[in-house]
Amino acid sequence: MRGLMQDRPLSLPHVFHRAEQLFGHKTIVTATVTGRTRTTIAEWAVRVRRLATALDTLGVSADGRVGTFCWNTARHLELYLAAPCTGRVLHTLNIRLFPEQLVYIAEHAADEVVFVDRSLLPLLLPLIDKMPTVRRYVVIDDGADHAVPDDERFLDYEELLAASEPFEGRFRVDDENTAAAMCYTSGTTGNPKGVVYSHRSSVLHSFFTLTTDGPALSERDVVMPVVPMFHANAWGLPYGILMAGADTVFPGPNMTPDAILELLASEKVTVTGGVPTIWMGALPKLGEHDLSSLRTILCGGSAVPRSLSEAYREAIGVPMFQAWGMTETSPIATTGTARSHHDELDEDGRADMRARQGHPVPLVELRIVDPETGEEQPWDDTATGEVQAAGPWIASEYYRGEGGGAQFTEDGWLRTGDVASVDRYGSFRLVDRTKDLIKSGGEWISSVELENEIMAHPAVAEAAVIAIPHEKWVERPLACIVVKPGQSVTKDELVAFLEPRVAKWWLPDAVEIIDEVPKTSVGKFSKKTLRDKFSGYRIDAPDSTG
Known part of the structure; x- marks a missing residue:
């Protein structure tokens, strides 16, 4: 007997149309080289529709890779939707990789066009003749004073959009398992490996960001992703923000502690997220800013030091909200929310709890396995093993099948390379990387x-x-x-x-x-x-x- 429910694909056009229809009045703020820009989701949506048409004009193939070499901005968010909503694949290029790695990744993914912020041109220009698959470079003017080459391959983003009529009607992606975006791992040995996110995985992960034991994004929030949009899709926050209908603040190119804290304070941000090193740099300056609007500081990418989380709790009353995952897990696989059995803990015990990576999020399954014997280890908070993951937003293999033999088990679980112990309630405590x-x-x-x-x-x-x-x-x-x-x-x-x-x-x-x-x-x-x-x-x- 089959269920009698409508069969609608879980695809990113739904995220776009929901934001356009319900949250057109909400704002998107971007800190640029020359100052802040403000727009509404309604205005942003028109630009997404123009960009969708422009991708056709540029001759990007039906499932072509659209590279981005950009900071966290509203323009980057336009690309986040326009590319996958037209069936293309968003490929965020990590601006901090070594030149030879960037060249390898662009060619390996077969990027057809690269959108680049003007402030990042000096990093990209020396490489353009080494990227044979890239036919066009579209420069997004963020106010930086860098000359654009007099080269027919280079186009101006605003001129391109102005010459394009907005796409009419509704975007359609009928197969939810088609590729929506791809990121390359940065921490592996050898060449970076491609992780390809599907529309289905991206939508399901976005739903998770709205859950109470997750970031709990809501329409009332003002969210600032500090984690780069070129790193694991900024932990899924951009799509989650649009699905929730929250206001958005993007930090742009100025990632100094002073600039980040000033934005958090002046824009009254309620939820933000970044790696521990960002928050370490900002710690000495917390007392100089009014951060009373903050309710959640999402922190991940590496284990969060207990001392760092406690320093924030003591300074502003908000400890770190720890999450764990990796590029291959989309990336969030666990969150460190307090559970009912923690209610009786004293402050020191709560600090210990917050120092753990936390519980598997809904739809993600985790296990710890002895890397030598292959035996699954008990959840007694003593035994340790390699963390292995399975779920609808966990990678099943790498792009072009590279490196898969060592990273995936015979029964299809991802070998993360992290070592952990787990208590009887399912709370993971990261011990180390196997190589460390x-x-x-x-x-x-x-x-x-x-x-x-x-x-x-x-x-x-x-x-x-x-x-x-x-x-x-x-x-x-x-x-x-x-x-x-x-x-x-x-x-x-x-x-x-x-x-x-x-x-x-x-x-x-x-x-x-x-x-x-x-x-x-x-x-x-x-x-x-x-x-x-x-x-x-x-x-x-x-x-x-x-």
């Missing part, structure tokens, strides 16, 4: 947990822990720390601080003071860079004790 664990004397040391304890020291701004070869113990931890301005800390002082907090054999054998922890293209700590920097380091040497 430190094997000392046959026992594992979690670099993430050790970093969190180091960053609780009042003189430490940032900390990253890596494994260093050791003659007796195979590997031992090296702590690379950034000291706060005007502060100091010695190795002995740091070890004394850690002694009551971690097992004795976890204590770092060496401490190095560095100017800053290197970051990846999406703002995570780059331990690979640190491992390369200290590749010749030997803890046994008498002059290498920090």
Whole structure:
């Protein structure tokens, strides 16, 4: 017996038409090089319709890849809808990748056109002759003073839209499983790998952003995605904002702590999201701004230090709202919301709860598996294993089938490379990345947990822990720390601080003071860079004790 419900595709045209029809009066604010621009969703929707026609004019094929090399702006949001709503595939290019990686990605995805913010032209221009599939570059003028080449391949965005009539009627994508967007992983070894999101996965993930145990976006919110729109579709926030009908604030090219905090305050933002390094940089300046409108600070991309979350709670009354996932999980797979069994906890216990990555969100299934035996591990908050994921917005393979053998299990689960333990209520606690664990004397040391304890020291701004070869113990931890301005800390002082907090054999054998922890293209700590920097380091040497 079949259900007698209408069979309508879960596709992004629904998100567009819902926003256009119901929320035309809501605003979209963008901070540009020259100041802020304001528009309404109704005005924005007309521009989306013009852009849809323009993609035809540009000759983009029916399922052609539309590259974007842009900041978080209203113009970028126009591309977020115009490309997939016309059957094309949005391909957000990471502006912080190395040039050779950008060239590889653009060619691998076969981008046919690239839309680029004028302020980013200096990064893209040296590469254009190395991207043979790209026939047109469309420059979005964000006020930057960079010359546009006198080259027939380059077009002006506003002129293109002005010459295009708005698409009439309703957009249609009949097959919900067709590609809507693609992003490339940035943290894997070898070449980046393409993750292709379907219309179905994007719509389902957008629904999740409206749930109470998720970001809980609503029509009453003012949302500012600080996480880049070129990184895993800004955690699904752009589509979720449109589905909810919230007001939107985009930070544009100025990503300094002062600029971000000023926008949060002046636009009375209620929900924002970004990686921990963003919020670390803003922490010393919180007292200079009125952030009383904020109710949620979504934080993810890497484990959120307990000390960082508590510092925000103490300063503005809003701790971090932790989420976990990766490009391959669209990306949100868990959220750290408080549950009823946490009600009796004291403040210290609540802080510990918030330091966990939290529970699997609806429609996502997770398990932890011993990477050597393949056996599923118990949820007793003691056993650890690699996190594996399954669900309707979890990748099933990479674009062109590359690298799939190592990343996906025989029964179709995604191997995330993260190691965690899980309590009996299903709350995940990230232990480490499999490649970042430190094997000392046959026992594992979690670099993430050790970093969190180091960053609780009042003189430490940032900390990253890596494994260093050791003659007796195979590997031992090296702590690379950034000291706060005007502060100091010695190795002995740091070890004394850690002694009551971690097992004795976890204590770092060496401490190095560095100017800053290197970051990846999406703002995570780059331990690979640190491992390369200290590749010749030997803890046994008498002059290498920090």
